[in-house]
Amino acid sequence: xxxxxxxxxxxxxxxxxxxxxxxxxxxxxxxxxxxxxxxxxxxxxxxxxxxxxxxxxxxxxxxxxxxxxxxx
Numbered sequence: 001x002x003x004x005x006x007x008x009x010x011x012x013x014x015x016x017x018x019x020x021x022x023x024x025x026x027x028x029x030x031x032x033x034x035x036x037x038x039x040x041x042x043x044x045x046x047x048x049x050x051x052x053x054x055x056x057x058x059x060x061x062x063x064x065x066x067x068x069x070x071x072x
Contacts, residue, residue: 023050 058065
């Protein structure tokens with residue numbers, strides 16, 4: 001039986017891998033949509049997408065946004 005620490009580490013590794021895969025997919029998408037754009041412009045478009053995605057401007061989670069870091 002795996003320890004809870006190993007399980008948590010595995011789940012984190014999977015989440016990070018999925019995140020990287022999503023970023024790579026979006027880079028491919030942007031390169032197809034803007035075939036004449038250079039690497040710098042594609043990176044700018046990716047950065048914009050990551051910070052201003054329509055429908056997810058405040059993140060992907062449900063709930064009420066709170067200031068970060070939270071004061072205690």
